[in-house]
Amino acid sequence: MDPRRLMMLDTYRYPKGASPVAVMIDGYPNYHHVMAAPGRDWPMVMLEAGINPVRMVRAPDEVRRPVIAIRSSPWKAGQASNPWHDEFDLDHGHVRYYGDHKPSTNARVGTTVGNQALLEAWRHHAGTSAYERSLAPPLLVFRSTTVRRGGQRIVKGHVEFCGVAVIERLEHIVQRDPESGQSFPNLVLDLAVLDLADTGDTLDPRWIDDRRDEQLTTEQTQSRAPESWQRWVREGRAAIPRVRRRVVSSRVRTTAEQLPEPGSAEYEALRRIHAFFDHRKHAFELLASRVAAQLLGGSGAVYRDGWLTRAGGDGGMDFVGRLDVGSPASNTPLVVLGQAKCVQLGRSISPDEVARVVARLRRGWIGVFVTTGTFSKQAQVEVIDDQYPLVLVNGRVLVEQVLRMAAADHDGDLDALLRSVDAGYPDAVTHRRPEEILGA
Structure with missing residues (x-):
């Protein structure tokens, strides 16, 4: 030195x-x-x-x-x-x-x-x-x-x-x-x-x-x-x-760790997902909500689908769901607010974009942020250090979940899955307050 x-x-x-x-x-x-x-x-x-x-x-x-x-x-x-x-x-x-x-x-x-x-x-x-x-x-x-x-x-x-x-x-x-x-x-x-x-x-x-x-x-x-x-x-x-100085947690992922390896089948699949929804960004919200349902439901809790918000003026909220934690006889429901961003694979989500989602969360609510891109180091650090109840779903996790969905419901045909999502978008949109999901 x-x-x-x-x-x-x-x-x-x-x-x-x-x-x-x-x-x-x-x-x-x-x-x-x-x-x-x-x-x-x-x-x-x-x-x-x-x-x-x-x-x-x-x-x-x-x-x-x-x-x-x-x-x-x-x-x-x-x-x-x-x-x-x-x-x-x-x-x-x-x-x-x-x-x-x-x-x-x-x-x-x-x-x-x-x-x-x-x-x-x-x-x-x-x-x-x-x-x-x-x-x-x-x-x-x-x-x-x-x-x-x-x-x-x-x-x-x-x-x-x-x-x-x-x-x-x-x-x-x-x-x-x-x-x-x-x-x-x-x-x-x-x-x-x-x-x-x-x-x-x-x-x-x-x-x-x-x-x-x-x-x-x-x-x-x-x-x-x-x-x-x-x-x-x-x-x-x-x-x-x-x-401000922050010691980065081991939970922070590099850009490379948040995307499939270039040239791999998963990378090509993620590129196709982005290309399909690039001009249908609102329809991407339905795919994001299904990915969130699969991830959160796979944790042992019961995830209940809600709805998509109307395009424009969502203020950090694209979809609403509910997570029932506990046993059927003894559980508590949590409101899930989701944000979806269909962006270029090399684009990273900034701390400000994450903060807009966090600002919508109330006590007992959790958030999910789904993107085809990555999350900046600072955005991840702030979520971890401030202990925000927010799940970050990057491009690598997204494509892994989408390929599982395609294998389970469309015989591995990714394009068929994407067309199905696009067709289902209009019926999924409604205008309701998030807390109404608790009575669903």
């Missing part, structure tokens, strides 16, 4: 007064080497305090703060020097971080060095224009970590890199000192840790070097910034769900 790379969740040696020349110290990458800009005599980006703002630079276009490095010390939590507990959920890109006001601070909130820097940064992080956000100092997040060396437990002198973050929310709160019981005001920040997948979960410190270079305009410093940061600068708060 490039010694001047910060790798997510890697441990770095942080000895006081260490030279930035050494690449490794005691078997760990030297933090001071990673953060030292070659050929520059700039002050080091230190981590002595919890909040470490790097001094402002006067660039050709604007005065900017290059970066704020923050460090959490879990082993100090509950002590007088750190009476609060920062919260880290890096798998979901979230850190809740408390400011540096203490019970002994005899001043208003925002006058301490760290809190003052965070308040100044918040004005840019909450900016309503791309230019304002470009001036926002990125937050480099570290936390102290304990290591074992020579058979001994070493508490101090090592930090773990926890990512680059933007301030999602800042609040004024009142805390209570666990030792004295004294209450005191402070700041608390919700930080969105950004996705660094495009750079292999690493951060290039040369981006920070560029932000510290007073010869470069703010726009010129963006070239080495992570793509997630650049997107946040362009789009603002709306981009945070898309750029």
Whole structure:
């Protein structure tokens, strides 16, 4: 690995007064080497305090703060020097971080060095224009970590890199000192840790070097910034769900895994399904509803067919069904809302398209999204992480189910099945409220 790379969740040696020349110290990458800009005599980006703002630079276009490095010390939590507990959920890109006001601070909130820097940064992080956000100092997040060396437990002198973050929310709160019981005001920040997948979960410190270079305009410093940061600068708060770091579950499928192998009989069958319904997209909804019935009914529950919604203005709902879970003598009915998208095989369904279906679901309802294409990685992650009651049926699953239906009812004749679906479409359409299925 490039010694001047910060790798997510890697441990770095942080000895006081260490030279930035050494690449490794005691078997760990030297933090001071990673953060030292070659050929520059700039002050080091230190981590002595919890909040470490790097001094402002006067660039050709604007005065900017290059970066704020923050460090959490879990082993100090509950002590007088750190009476609060920062919260880290890096798998979901979230850190809740408390400011540096203490019970002994005899001043208003925002006058301490760290809190003052965070308040100044918040004005840019909450900016309503791309230019304002470009001036926002990125937050480099570290936390102290304990290591074992020579058979001994070493508490101090090592930090773990926890990512680059933007301030999602800042609040004024009142805390209570666990030792004295004294209450005191402070700041608390919700930080969105950004996705660094495009750079292999690493951060290039040369981006920070560029932000510290007073010869470069703010726009010129963006070239080495992570793509997630650049997107946040362009789009603002709306981009945070898309750029937040998330550890991808094993349930997320790649594009290749969501489609039959090109050249296979299944791929040709899926291509024929798309070609048949490409100009009959509403009729595809009936095929999707039958696929949903076969999938959900095969789980051991009883699926009851409902109806298709009228074309146009469905708002994320193409078909309605019912799933009876339990035994015949003791069961509960669930409303099933379905969305169908007949798209090109290479097209992926976006998170926004999935969200429209989820928005229609009420408590106790489930959704099914059927497509000839695939679902984007982000769409899948959001369904999994947010635990949406939504079944995603991609092109591979669709064609497998359709071929089974053709084999069972049409002697394997796919075209006969498709013609049958098309002919049955008009009679399947009605205008009823979804909850009426519960009384059917």
